[in-house]
Amino acid sequence: LRRMRVERGEARLNLGLDPRPRFGEVRMREPRREGDVWTAEAEGLRMRLAGAPDAVWRDAAGLCGVFRLREGETHDLVLELSAGRETERLDADALWRATEREWRQAVPDCSRLVAPRDARHAYAVLRGLTSVSGGMVAAATTSLPERANSGRNYDYRYAWLRDQCYAGLAVAAHGPHPLADDAVRFVAERILADGDGVRPAYTVDGRPVGHERSLRLSGYPGGNDLVGNDAGAQFQLDTFGEALQLFAAAAAHDQLTEEARRAAILSVDVVERQWLKPDAGLWELEDRWWTHSRLSVVCGLRRMAEVLPGKDGRRCADLADTVLRETRRRCLLPDGRWRRAEDDDGPEAALLVPMARGCTFGDGDCDAATRAYIESRLTEDGYLYRFEHAGMSLGEAEGAFLLCGFTMALATHRVGDRVGAFRWFERTRAACGPPGLFAEEYDVRQRQLRGNLPQAFVHAVMLECAVRLAGESTLP
Numbered sequence: 001l002r003r004m005r006v007e008r009g010e011a012r013l014n015l016g017l018d019p020r021p022r023f024g025e026v027r028m029r030e031p032r033r034e035g036d037v038w039t040a041e042a043e044g045l046r047m048r049l050a051g052a053p054d055a056v057w058r059d060a061a062g063l064c065g066v067f068r069l070r071e072g073e074t075h076d077l078v079l080e081l082s083a084g085r086e087t088e089r090l091d092a093d094a095l096w097r098a099t100e101r102e103w104r105q106a107v108p109d110c111s112r113l114v115a116p117r118d119a120r121h122a123y124a125v126l127r128g129l130t131s132v133s134g135g136m137v138a139a140a141t142t143s144l145p146e147r148a149n150s151g152r153n154y155d156y157r158y159a160w161l162r163d164q165c166y167a168g169l170a171v172a173a174h175g176p177h178p179l180a181d182d183a184v185r186f187v188a189e190r191i192l193a194d195g196d197g198v199r200p201a202y203t204v205d206g207r208p209v210g211h212e213r214s215l216r217l218s219g220y221p222g223g224n225d226l227v228g229n230d231a232g233a234q235f236q237l238d239t240f241g242e243a244l245q246l247f248a249a250a251a252a253h254d255q256l257t258e259e260a261r262r263a264a265i266l267s268v269d270v271v272e273r274q275w276l277k278p279d280a281g282l283w284e285l286e287d288r289w290w291t292h293s294r295l296s297v298v299c300g301l302r303r304m305a306e307v308l309p310g311k312d313g314r315r316c317a318d319l320a321d322t323v324l325r326e327t328r329r330r331c332l333l334p335d336g337r338w339r340r341a342e343d344d345d346g347p348e349a350a351l352l353v354p355m356a357r358g359c360t361f362g363d364g365d366c367d368a369a370t371r372a373y374i375e376s377r378l379t380e381d382g383y384l385y386r387f388e389h390a391g392m393s394l395g396e397a398e399g400a401f402l403l404c405g406f407t408m409a410l411a412t413h414r415v416g417d418r419v420g421a422f423r424w425f426e427r428t429r430a431a432c433g434p435p436g437l438f439a440e441e442y443d444v445r446q447r448q449l450r451g452n453l454p455q456a457f458v459h460a461v462m463l464e465c466a467v468r469l470a471g472e473s474t475l476p
Contacts (some may be wrong), residue, residue, distance in 0.1 A: 018063070029041055033053065048090060050078040120331040122466070125437065134186035137204060141157070142225075143452075148442075162201075162236065169357075169464065173468060176254075184257070192259065209229050212234075238297065269298075289343070291343035337365060348374070348387050349374075355411035399448075408446075409422075
């Protein structure tokens, strides 16, 4: 839907519409006008455009037209692209009303939350990134570079199970809303289908993600065109930990379906077999014995132990104790803080995630020491980075990670530092552009968003901050 309106004076607007499938290789065929609706087809796609009856179709340029509007006049255009042969009338007024009605119903009331307007906006972004299948893409774009001419640009138009769990947990903290049910359904389906072979990411309809490849297009300045994502073939242990937390949240709202319960039991089976195996971790790096992955699993197992009855619950609790005991042996330093990995003593912002979830691991000293160390080593001007890159200062290799800033706000709030939590929250939520969308990274020095957007898990954790900092969470 596109509405043109002249507030003052007169306006001339030019129309140019030349949709071409296969990234511009194929032109639409058989253009024709039926009443005030233009139609054309190609490669199984059908286009309909209402509102431009006087436009002209030119072979080299597509549909061309001119609109001249006087002060106070409005004019609507309706463009539809579909794989079927839709026959419903393209009534602009009716479609505007339906759009407004559907979005009001889709986004819950957030008036009691911190930053209610931003919270509703975050929820709307998550809803918009979620397919009818229940799968939520990590971002709507591909190949927007994180650093110019560095090869750091990726295709995020896929459903990462971890990211979807973050979104589901954030929504569930606010209440038993349909978006949380979508997350539970999609994650459960993938786990039941693939078991030990669960992939970190899928297409929104549940198919495997293809390997990275070039389309031989010019791409965004400073980057290169790219589709596919090699992370789809990795093993990421924390995916199961986050899934278990999501299923436990559903149970807390009495919305754990039988399918999700079976997926939870299967997740426990996989963890029992795989938790000693090195994995790629939250940041999808090389396979190592990452501390965060194990603590995520411990958190998920504990949450499920609270909601599963009988031997299943006891099994979760026992396995959590086993994983934690070995993780403490390998990854807890003598000074009381967590290592980044079994073989890496550096600071790691991913370790804030279990703290943000309210998971403690024996005593609070290791969490407090870890959080203080992360803040002292990974903070610049109130923004938080993921980890240190060898031989480089903060901000040199990549921007601050907004997920980390919001997670620090939650972790700080968990220990009762309300002022500190709000400081992190307000600083991080300011790192957006005019549309109010967050990217994955923020260049602190140049004040620029970096990478694909909108980044779903950033909006998700922002929403969770708005819920928990307001004291409105329906979950522990």
